[in-house]
Amino acid sequence: MRRARRAVAGLLEEVATRADGHPAEEAYLYAALWARQAEEAARAGEDDRAGRCGWAAQRCAETSRALLAGRGAAAAYPSPFDALPPGPRRRVPRALREELERRLVRGRDLPPIGYAHRAQHDPALTAPDRFRPAANHPQQAKPAGGLWCAPLREGGSEWTRYADDGDELVVTAVRPSARARVYRIDTAQDLQVLAAAYPRGTPDGRPPGRELTGWASPRVDWAAASRHWAAVHLTERGQQATHACEGVNLFGWDVETVLFLRPAYRL
Structure with a gap:
């Protein structure tokens, strides 16, 4: 949970200085939503879910920082509108x-x-x-x-x-x-x-x-x-x-x- 909070910390000010609709904005909002879900899961004693949500928050925050720096995003970042954060990559048979x-x-x-x-x-x-x-x-x-x-x-x-x-x-x-x-x-x-x-x-x-x-x-x-x-x-x-x-x-x-x-x- 602390990792999720740290991942989002400081991003709001950076994103707010950019023009509306900047690509980093969505990734930041997703990071904030994942961090909130991580806190809620931790309070409910759902450690596994809290860990997965925290990982998703970090991934979105990293993407937001990359977009702010003009590096782009190499891959999709997890959406908080999916019920559960992604687990390990699934092998295709x-x-x-x-x-x-x-x-x-x-x-x-x-x-x-x-x-x-x-x-x-x-x-x-x-x-x-x-x-x-x-x-x-x-x-x-x-x-x-x-x-x-x-x-x-x-x-x-x-x-x-x-x-x-x-x-x-x-x-x-x-x-x-x-x-x-x-x-x-x-x-x-x-x-x-x-x-x-x-x-x-x-x-x-x-x-x-x-x-x-x-x-x-x-x-x-x-x-x-x-x-x-x-x-x-x-x-x-x-x-x-x-x-x-x-x-x-x-x-x-x-x-x-x-x-x-x-x-x-x-x-």
């Missing part, structure tokens, strides 16, 4: 690893892509050194953070063609790293393999795969997936197959998408 590798493509294999934004947005905010790692969202199949891109089309991108305000958006081209590991989702089975390899637990801490009220389907642990994959490519066919399929699905992913889980790209 060999049979699943082989299935995953069959869906592997490289960054050089992707179509030309870009991300859409308002004209007043500064693309430098999404440069690799300002990248916000993908983290699990408490209520959605779409992760928080990451860089969301779509294939370029004449006059814009797949997203600007879909969005109601597409005419008001500007598209900045994104160049994936040639050897970046990309997981391609072209069928519902491709998504099922990903969810089986990186299952996400439920909000009350039950094991992965258990459905509860408010969780319409099993979820992918995007933070865990980011340890092995730089990006996910949801093809047009994959979007149609997974948008509203039974079981694990990608409801809310409305167009063909390339989601960067790690900063394996250039602008």
